[in-house]
Amino acid sequence: xxxxxxxxxxxxxxxxxxxxxxxxxxDVRVKMLGKKGQLTGILKSMGSLTPEERKELGMQANKxxxxxxxxxxxxxxxxxxxxxxxxxxxEKIDVTEPGKAHKLGTKHPVxxxxxxxxxxxxxxxxxxxxxxxxxxxxxxxxxxxxxPNHPARDWTDTFYINDDVLLRTQTxxxxxxxxxxxxxxxxxxxxxRCFRCDTPDATHSPMFHQVEGLVVDEGITMADLKGVLDSxxxxxxxxxxxxxxxxxxxxxxxxxxxxxxxxxxxxxKGCRVCKGSGWIEILGCGMVHPSVLKVGGxxxxxxxxxxxxxxxxxxxxxxxxxxxxxxxxxxxxxxxEQFK
Ligand code: DAH
Numbered sequence: 001x002x003x004x005x006x007x008x009x010x011x012x013x014x015x016x017x018x019x020x021x022x023x024x025x026x027d028v029r030v031k032m033l034g035k036k037g038q039l040t041g042i043l044k045s046m047g048s049l050t051p052e053e054r055k056e057l058g059m060q061a062n063k064x065x066x067x068x069x070x071x072x073x074x075x076x077x078x079x080x081x082x083x084x085x086x087x088x089x090x091e092k093i094d095v096t097e098p099g100k101a102h103k104l105g106t107k108h109p110v111x112x113x114x115x116x117x118x119x120x121x122x123x124x125x126x127x128x129x130x131x132x133x134x135x136x137x138x139x140x141x142x143x144x145x146x147x148p149n150h151p152a153r154d155w156t157d158t159f160y161i162n163d164d165v166l167l168r169t170q171t172x173x174x175x176x177x178x179x180x181x182x183x184x185x186x187x188x189x190x191x192x193r194c195f196r197c198d199t200p201d202a203t204h205s206p207m208f209h210q211v212e213g214l215v216v217d218e219g220i221t222m223a224d225l226k227g228v229l230d231s232x233x234x235x236x237x238x239x240x241x242x243x244x245x246x247x248x249x250x251x252x253x254x255x256x257x258x259x260x261x262x263x264x265x266x267x268x269k270g271c272r273v274c275k276g277s278g279w280i281e282i283l284g285c286g287m288v289h290p291s292v293l294k295v296g297g298x299x300x301x302x303x304x305x306x307x308x309x310x311x312x313x314x315x316x317x318x319x320x321x322x323x324x325x326x327x328x329x330x331x332x333x334x335x336x337e338q339f340k
Contacts, residue, residue: 001042001057005064008038012068016075022083025075032068039065109339110209110328113316114191117211120235121189124228126213129188131174133195137164139173143295144252159195159206167195171212172252175288175307178214179296184303185217191312202324209312216288216298216305222255225285225306229259233282237264237319244279253286253307264318273318280318283310 012032019025032039043061046054107115118128131139137160141153152158152169159167174190182188190212198204215224230243242262250256260281263274270276285308290300313325320339322328327335 009064016071022079106340109316126187126189129190131177135168135173139176143176146251171210175214187215189213205325213308220304233261252292254289256286259283
């Protein structure tokens with residue numbers, strides 16, 4: 001047993017000297033002093049010895065135990081320090097290293113255009129309002145006088161969620177919401193996203209933006225419509241801009257028109273941007289149809305109004321000379337950065 005003790009002591013010393021991490025030392029502790037450890041085994045087996053033997057061996061075994069414990073404590077201490085040092089080393093910050101540059105983003109040309117359009121209408125006393133992109137079929141079509149057989153309702157043109165709900169195909173349903181929520185005088189504009197089942201090409205995108213406008217008050221006439229939209233065109237495209245209103249048809253306005261602006265590229269002489277005509281179509285507009293006003297419970301004897309809607313991408317493309325709408329959605333930073 002004496003030899004066994006010596007062996008245990010030697011092995012513990014050797015292994016603790018070689019220990020590289022706390023786990024190595026812990027293994028030694030378990031092997032020697034654990035419940036089923038070698039030294040523990042010896043201490044347990046001492047019951048079978050004579051009292052003298054027990055006294056002597058007991059002393060030696062306890063001494064060995066004390067030595068191993070002392071070695072363990074020392075090793076644990078050293079290894080902990082070593083681990084701490086390694087951790088500090090790994091976490092060391094090199095303050096001389098150059099910083100990582102994070103590129104600043106820029107505003108998207110569609111955002112810039114919406115902000116420019118908004119600024120003009122705000123300056124004319126319009127208030128910003130918004131409606132949801134997921135809209136009822138009723139607000140998007142029926143309430144806007146586009147009856148059950150209107151071609152725009154076709155499922156091939158519209159993203160339907162179900163029979164009663166769709167992705168709005170225009171911002172015009174915001175007119176319906178506004179007429180129901182507010183009493184005249186009303187003077188709002190509503191920018192927002194719209195959706196149509198269009199295959200993407202240079203001038204079409206299934207997702208695009210419009211800005212809607214609505215004015216309702218006593219005595220509003222076509223002259224107000226022309227005055228406001230002509231002023232908008234001059235502020236948006238330059239003081240020298242002229243406007244032209246062509247008769248058109250929309251279900252929710254009567255009479256309806258489209259507004260052209262004189263080409264801001266060539267000034268009206270004819271160029272690539274205006275396709276040689278000198279004019280560029282910018283928006284649809286008209287006097288709000290009485291049946292739309294009635295949906296909002298507005299007294300059509302007392303009040304009249306006008307409305308307009310324009311495509312934001314179209315305005316942005318014309319203003320910035322972008323020839324493919326898809327460029328606006330690819331989010332290539334080299335493209336987007338040009339419009340700061
Ligand atoms: N919502 C129409 C469209 O998407 C645009 C429009 C035309 C809006 C005339 C109007 C309007 O408010 O009066 O083509």
